[in-house]
Amino acid sequence: MGYNNEKLRTRCQEEIVVKSAAKVTRKQRRKPSKKGRPISVKREPAKTRETILHCAALAFAKAGFFGTSLSEILEQAGVNKRMIYHYYGSKEGLYRAVHIQQWQGLETWFAERLSQSSQGGAFQLESEALLKEALTIFHEFIARNQIFVRLLMWDGLEGGVVSRSIWRDIRGPLYERMELLVLAAQAHHLLSKDFKAGHLIVSFMGAISFYFAYANSLEDIFHKPALGPELLEERKEQVWLLFQKVLEKPAPTKGL
Template structure:
């Protein structure tokens, strides 16, 4: 059950003189709330997350949280959108069209793996949204537009690789990206349990580097394999 909305209020009830000495920084406050909310939602899920806890973690007034984001559901949607925008920005910054097909795929696999590794809250947040059957993601109007350029980038890499006689021609870019994401997502999401099962510290630097190299090799070798070979 979502928490009730609160009417918009002034950012501070302090005297005007003190307000003048402490100018409003709404962008910084919003960023702090989003950062705190992503951790709370990732750790406790949508239902278990508390607005009070988010406000306390962000060191922000709870009424300000409602002022900027409306209610708990809208804040969760904002966290989801921000999470996807962040990874898409990172992918665009790779400038994959400037590299040969093999190098481009190498960079994409490594970036995806490292993004999950550096942001363990992200796989947990995605897990939460899958438990919710993607009901909030379905309401984000910008989500398809965010993913379309990525699919187009991968398709272009595959086409360049096929034209150069390096890659096979029967690869679906969407299926390929799902595989790339899975290679990092599963490892990061299951590091604790897999470490116990196989009696290896999969969080160690050496094991992480080995896994990243393994993921790159799997993807590139697959793309170079001729169908039916």
Template sequence: MRRAPEEKQRDPERTKARIVQAALEEFAAKGFAGARVGEIAARAGVNKQLISYYFGGKEGLYQAINTRWQGEESAFADHGATLAELVAGYVRANSERRDFGKLMLWQGLTDDGPPDESFAEDMRRDVEQLRRRQEAGEFPADLDPAAVLVALFAMTAAGISFPQLVRAVCERDPASPEFGAYYAEQVQRLVAHLGDVPAS
């Protein structure tokens, strides 16, 4: 049975999406340096030449994953929400998209992966947004917004970075939706309390 022309046109997009998902899983499991293009191709069920054709190689795939994260982030990161709600949204996103969090942990632990010039710029922009939230009273004036950002990053990824701690003290599976919902609610409360504490 012959496929309609529009179905043929969609095939490359589906193939690219499969490759990006396979790359995300491989990078999350082994880091950028440990991941192999052949393994990514095998996971995706494609010839590895297609990875070069569509993405130009491993670095292009890594960038495609970053682009995918940014697209997903725009759907859950409501910058009009309170800081507590925003941070809770990141906790839920990390719980539901654990491979993205693992990828960032690999990058932090090994400092591998291609340089991402836009990352530092994005983080400086986030610090400025936190500074504005601080001026609006969402957290005390004696805290450095840069340090707050670092702490919030660590807090939102705790279910991924410290699974053994979660199992020991919360007696929950850190990969479960139940833990994600529970921890997001607790982090939201914690961050909301920052606005209740006057500067010393």
């Protein structure tokens, strides 16, 4: 699964060309071949569903649920309304499927990268290095998939209905995995128990996602492209420095 916004747009545009060619082919089916038999067209349901999801993700990320019309998605995906209802049941079902796909992408990315980093005993669950790796993983996922941030913002503005509906199966398990990292760090005295896991995780995600959500309006502050490789690396290191302060143990007070 790809997470690059430009790749999504390109894929969507490529699918439009493919769908247009398919329409021409469908017309040709009505004409008998030289042997008198109709020309058959092979359908690819899985590819059609993937195309719809790609194009819907771009549309919903741009204008939210209420600001996006099905006709816009249909046009971009090169499909008819019947296919939307066949695969997703409704516009609401399609919107939910888009969010599920995005959160599953984060969960997969997190699991794979964390697994790679911990191979060979390079990291222990309670280690500070693993906490830094978790931050890096989330930062790089958002950097590659800013659609995720925009969908998250729109869902919040529109009531958070979808986010709440997928908590148990999608968002909850991912949160619990992050919570385990915090609790393990506290158990091994790397992190003060004064910090509540929920608030720390929200602060962790917010410090990263806010930057990407408002990147276009932050260039006046940094005087360079906010999404350029130089500033992205700098931002990642600065956020880690901030959280290192959280991890620091207070020095013992003399005379007490």
